[in-house]
Amino acid sequence: MDTDRRSLLLAGFYRSLLRLSRWKRDLRLITRLALEVFVATGTHTKSINQHYGRSNLTATILDSLRAAGKDLDRLTHEALAPVDQFHTRGKPATAELAHLAKLQPGQRVLDVGGGLGGAARTLAAEFGCDVTVLDLTEAYCRAGELLTEQTGLSAQVRFQTGNALAMPFADGEFDVVWSQHSSMNIEDKERLYAEMRRVLKPGGRLALHEIMAGPVQPLYFPVPWAPDPAISFLRTPEVMRTTIRQAGFDELVWVDRSQQSLDWFRTRTVMAGAAPPLGLHLLLGDLFVPAFRNQVQNLAEDRVRIIQAIYART
Ligand SMILES: C[S@@+](CC[C@H](N)C(=O)[O-])C[C@H]1O[C@@H](n2cnc3c(N)ncnc32)[C@H](O)[C@@H]1O
Structure with missing residues (x-):
């Protein structure tokens, strides 16, 4: 075969390879998009956004900070704690979980x-x-970004709107995956923990503070995470342990915080009549009083359990 003909054949071969790799890349992209659409339709995104996303949230929080006498030019993450830690027992529970996870600087x-980012700013x-x-x-x-800017922590804390079931992150990007009171709205927990494992480095830690189902059912609604059962998906601690282990994690710590949580809800419910300007009522609006009352009953009657746990990625 002469040299010209060989060069032509080689050029054709490389062009075909290029087309094939582009086609494979396109196919990967299409598969990823189809997966995201599929996952999004099973996520109740609209109802979750309706439940949590109050209009004028940022303005409401800033007005309440002023009413509480906070200097917005010298805002600290501690000052925000009554409103930005949307989980049982607030900021002390965040610090407690961080110590259990043995978090290290860097x-x-x-x-x-992560909601408004209260835990994120504390960890930073x-x-x-x-x-x-x-x-x-x-x-x-959006509100979390602004509060982070006001507290001077933007270099260490960033926000990404997205779905925990199709995380926009590469494999092995993180040392620690953290989740406080976030799994209750997510039905597909197998996929949730598989995604958490995927984005963790080998040996990375998973730190959880979650609400689970107690042995007595059903729950009294509304609860702080849902107005009705349509977006509430709790599993019992036994089933959660199996689900997480089967996703590829070893359990290091498991602590039942239900009694402390009941005491906390009871105190908050008694105080509800004279709520300070800054508090979780800003996030829950009219649902605040019935949802907190129901949580007292749900915990007292063993309908929910509240657990902190640390896992290692296998
Ligand atoms: C009760 S809040 C807890 C917020 C925060 N972890 C905290 O402790 O302050 C539950 C959060 O989970 C978020 N969430 C629910 N389903 C989600 C999903 N599929 N992907 C990402 N976030 C989700 C909600 O938007 C909400 O901000």
């Missing part, structure tokens, strides 16, 4: 369903971590 943490300011918040509720991410 670690890259992903806060899944007090534990020296670099934190990414992923949350489905756009209004929380």
Whole structure:
């Protein structure tokens, strides 16, 4: 075969290879998009955004901070704690979980369903971590970004609106995956923990503070995470342990915080009549009083359990 003909054949061969690799890349992209659409339709995104995403959320929080006598030019993450830690027992529970997880300065943490970013700012300011918040509720991410700017923590804390079931992150990006009161709205927990494992480095830690189903059912609604059962998906601690282990995690710590949580809800419910300007009522609106009352009953009657746990990625 002459040289010209060989060069032509080689050029044709490379062109075909290029086309094939582009086609494979396109196919990967189409598959990923189809998966995201499929996952999004099973996520109740609209109802979750409706439940959490109050209109004028940022303005409401800033007005309440002023009413509470806070200087917005010198805002600290501690000052925000009554409103930005949307989980049982607030900021002390965040610090408690961080100690259980043995967080180290410089670690890259992903806060899944991180809401307004209260935990993220605490982990950045007090534990020296670099934190990414992923949350489905756009209004929380926008308000969270502004509060982070006001507290001077933007270099260490960033927000990404997105779905925990199709995380927009590469494999092995994080040292720690963190989740406080975020799994209750997510039905497909197999996929949730598989995604959490995927974005963790080998040996990385999973830190959980979650609400689970008690042995007595059903729940009294509304609850702080749902107005009705349509977006509430709790599993019992036994089933959750199996689900997480089967996703590829080893259990290191498991602590039942239900009694302390009941005491906390009882105190908050008694105080509800004279709520201070800054508090979780800003996030829950009219649902605040019935949802907190129902949580007292749900915990007292063993309808829900509240657990903190640490896992290692196998
Ligand atoms: C009760 S809040 C807890 C917020 C935060 N972890 C905290 O403790 O302050 C539950 C959060 O989970 C988020 N969430 C629910 N389903 C989600 C999903 N599929 N992907 C990402 N975030 C989700 C909600 O938008 C909400 O911000």
